[in-house]
Amino acid sequence: MMEQTGAFDPVPKEEILRRIDELKRRMTEGQIDFAVIFQNVDRFYFTGTMQKGMVVIPLNGEPIVFVEKDIERAGEECPLATTPIKSDKEIKDILEEKGVLQGVAGFEFDVLPVSLFERLRKVTGVHRYADASACIKEVRAVKSAFELDQMRKSADILGLVFEKARQIMREGAREIDIDAELTAEGRKLGHQGFLRMRGLNQEMMTITVTSGLTAAMICCADVPIGGAGVTPALPQGSSLKRIGKDVPVLIDYGGGYNGYITDETRAFVTGKLDDVFRKPYEAAREIIADMLNHAKAGMDCTELFVRSHRIAKSAGLEDNFMGYGKGKVAFIGHGLGLEINELPVITGKHHRVLKEGMVFAFEPKFILPGLGAIGMEIDVMVTTSGVERLTSDPIDLIYF
Amino acid sequence: MMEQTGAFDPVPKEEILRRIDELKRRMTEGQIDFAVIFQNVDRFYFTGTMQKGMVVIPLNGEPIVFVEKDIERAGEECPLATTPIKSDKEIKDILEEKGVLQGVAGFEFDVLPVSLFERLRKVTGVHRYADASACIKEVRAVKSAFELDQMRKSADILGLVFEKARQIMREGAREIDIDAELTAEGRKLGHQGFLRMRGLNQEMMTITVTSGLTAAMICCADVPIGGAGVTPALPQGSSLKRIGKDVPVLIDYGGGYNGYITDETRAFVTGKLDDVFRKPYEAAREIIADMLNHAKAGMDCTELFVRSHRIAKSAGLEDNFMGYGKGKVAFIGHGLGLEINELPVITGKHHRVLKEGMVFAFEPKFILPGLGAIGMEIDVMVTTSGVERLTSDPIDLIYF
Known part of the structure; x- marks a missing residue:
């Protein structure tokens, strides 16, 4: 289907991995233990897909690419493993199971609206948080x-x-x-x-x-x-x-x-x-x-x-x-x-x-x-x- | 200049006043004492201008339309009095002088990013706050x-x-x-x-x-x-x-x-x-x-x-x-x-x-x-x- 509808270069896997490594380096400096990424452009940058969802990048461990829709399209575009969810209410349990919720979460405070942040805090079960936007912008520069x-x-x-x-x-x-x-x-x-x-x-x-x-x-x-x-x-x-x-x-x-x-x-x-x-x-x-x-x-x-x-x-x-x-x-x-x-x-x-x-x-x-x-x-x-x-x-x- | 560059109907003054009255009615119900409006569309809706700045609408008193730039364009477009400022650092003093900073401030939590909210809290000197976005959306509906x-x-x-x-x-x-x-x-x-x-x-x-x-x-x-x-x-x-x-x-x-x-x-x-x-x-x-x-x-x-x-x-x-x-x-x-x-x-x-x-x-x-x-x-x-x-x-x- 894709070749019929668009003409573009997919983001290579080694590129995605390099970007995530660079982010982790900045997160370490910024004392952030896991990044919660929601904005569509940031998600595209770190996963290669802009399909609806959320990405959690822990300092220690694999990124978790939650996708609400379309999971098939996300699978074609994103070289990382994707985690299909029906709603964001499933996120907390998955993060807990993977042991990700330790330490300080980094959010995109420069773009994340207050009420959406409150919702994300709830669905992720995050207690301690910091601003990860500087880390993200430095990597992308x-x-x-x-x-x-x-x-x-x-x-x-x-x-x-x-x-x-x-x-x-x-x-x-x-x-x-x-x-x-x-x-x-x-x-x-x-x-x-x-x-x-x-x-x-x-x-x-x-x-x-x-x-x-x-x-x-x-x-x-x-x-x-x-x-x-x-x-x-x-x-x-x-x-x-x-x-x-x-x-x-x-x-x-x-x-x-x-x-x-x-x-x-x-x-x-x-x-x-x-x-x-x-x-x-x-x-x-x-x-x-x-x-x-x-x-x-x-x-x-x-x-x-x-x-x-x-x-x-x-x-x-x-x-x-x-x-x-x-x-x-x-x-x-x-x-x-x-x-x-x-x-x-x-x-x-x-x-x-x-x-x-x-x-x-x-x-x-x-x-x-x-x-x-x-x-x-x-x-x-x-x-x-x-x-x-x-x-x-x-x-x-x-x-x- | 305007007639040469655009063709549009300016928002009539009585229209603006009616919108503000309706907002105040909702603010009263929502126990908000003054609204701090920053998003460009909301500002345009309540003032008729989208020039850079911020609007503060107190329950009791006149709206304060702060304009950073362009004050002349804002003056042509907005039928209310405008308050020119060089930077948002002047806002707090003006609000204090007008006695506006009493009670609960309402912000646009559905669109206002976390770090911008923190900045606005600082420049306005607000201590108690609530979400005014439902009030605004109901008026605009x-x-x-x-x-x-x-x-x-x-x-x-x-x-x-x-x-x-x-x-x-x-x-x-x-x-x-x-x-x-x-x-x-x-x-x-x-x-x-x-x-x-x-x-x-x-x-x-x-x-x-x-x-x-x-x-x-x-x-x-x-x-x-x-x-x-x-x-x-x-x-x-x-x-x-x-x-x-x-x-x-x-x-x-x-x-x-x-x-x-x-x-x-x-x-x-x-x-x-x-x-x-x-x-x-x-x-x-x-x-x-x-x-x-x-x-x-x-x-x-x-x-x-x-x-x-x-x-x-x-x-x-x-x-x-x-x-x-x-x-x-x-x-x-x-x-x-x-x-x-x-x-x-x-x-x-x-x-x-x-x-x-x-x-x-x-x-x-x-x-x-x-x-x-x-x-x-x-x-x-x-x-x-x-x-x-x-x-x-x-x-x-x-x-x-």
Whole structure:
């Protein structure tokens, strides 16, 4: 059935085992005796399946992959043994029988709602608990060769969508027209359907097209450019505004292949780029070039941010860098993987050392209040000698 | 700016005040002295804006609408006074100054993650607390005239998308091809971009196209028909399967206008409908007709479910009704509004009386394992004398 309905790479068993070992190492450091994993993305990461259920990973012993439904699908996708259950009420007895309920349980406190946590505590019979979310996020921050391959396939979709954008961009089209056409193009290329962002209220559009003014609007989300959206009830993304001459049109698109998300931005213009955008455009180019020349495993993320900030400042564009006024964000890059807000965050605020296998989006953007914005965004993977882009197209301003 | 970027109806002030009054009535019953509302949809519901911040609604006194960003946009959208803050660390002092921190605080425990709750407790200085989510969900279950108007506009998008489906359905197309084209059509009609579903792991595609077998696959989500999806990392929605002859193709689409979601399903076929689907199709039609004839304010939802179940049973289709085996779900309908899983749930399991202004999707569907599925889904609003459909097109099987 699967070959008929999808085309994807299953997560290899040795990969799953490596991830679990790495989690156990972090759990030991965090004094957690067993992890109770409920969120769908985390479960997929540690088991290869997202079928309904729960996973318990004890420090000493095999992981227990509880599956409510569909057990057959889970069996095809997950290389570990699965434990079918009719309801979560069976979980406690099974855990007790296996002697798992000793010590401190780790839960995903960053995503697990209070009432669901209370329920899970009851169905697992847990008494002592701690937050396991940092452990999980640290493990997920470093991508394996398998994951990098998935991310490249996600970037392939993204690259083809930007290629299509070059063909369909037109003056007078509304932002949502371009949005609709490119989203459809991506979906036909096998895009998974939507992008995931971790945490309550964290919502992400697959694509955001902004043109001039709409790129300069302050967004409720923690992004430098979020778009106006079409309603206060979903106040981000493309709007009904028509694309005009001489101002930058930004397309921020996310690929999605086998769960893995890529996230890049290209700038387009028709006519002549208004002079006011020229200097910020050159500064964004310079920041990208500087990052590509300097970033590598072992570097502290704050150093990357500080270098970028310095370039923006010497161009006299400090106020416009990564937002203006209340719209300013504190980062220039963010980790990517199964979710769009993974580690590392490239910010001046928190120290974190880049490691081989980390993947991040890097997005120098300048916002000119009342006028628009310009900049670009590329995804890179970290190696010991530098970084490698996930896409290969030029990031120059595209004239249409 | 707004008229250029979006086309929507702002939430009227008297509407907001009525919602807050209704919440206060429920809070009194639930012995909650002030509600702390953080989730974006709930905030939008009680303030008209989704800009970043938090809302505190005391039983005695005016609501305090804290806004981090964008305060100007919030001011345009929210008819109440707003309180600008630079960070949530200012909240406690303001609440103390206003004398709000007396008694029991109500939080959204059904969606608020544990670590975020701990943070909110700290920034608000709350000591005693309770779960306010039931209060909020009960208020939101009954739609006002304004909301029904938004839902009709959402249904208009949906109706036009199904009209387009009649034109583009074709043998040999992949499910995702139809998905992509119809999603694009909806977006160009002003669709908000995605559909919201309340709770962790609750994910919803804007559209799901299933053809034959893929409609019969058991889905990890709590839906009778979820589709195969294109990857185990997002195991629902349309797949790469090609549309064939003589088996039903189901299109389940959600409109989205100004936050309000509609959710309907139509069945299509090319060639001749395989005889095995004929009886279930007729039974689904009969169940719809029965519901339209009998549902009205004052009726218990369990009665609606039991009536439907009885029709399925007398057709000899009890085993196939609303899923087969482990794929069976316990409901035939669900409330709709700003989220796709609102109250009421039309199930045999929990009593709930239909009230004037409730809106629900009603979806008799029959799953034939290894073959496919057939059925339909319509949205209705409850009146004192019956129910009214939100769309007006015929729900007969559509030949293409």
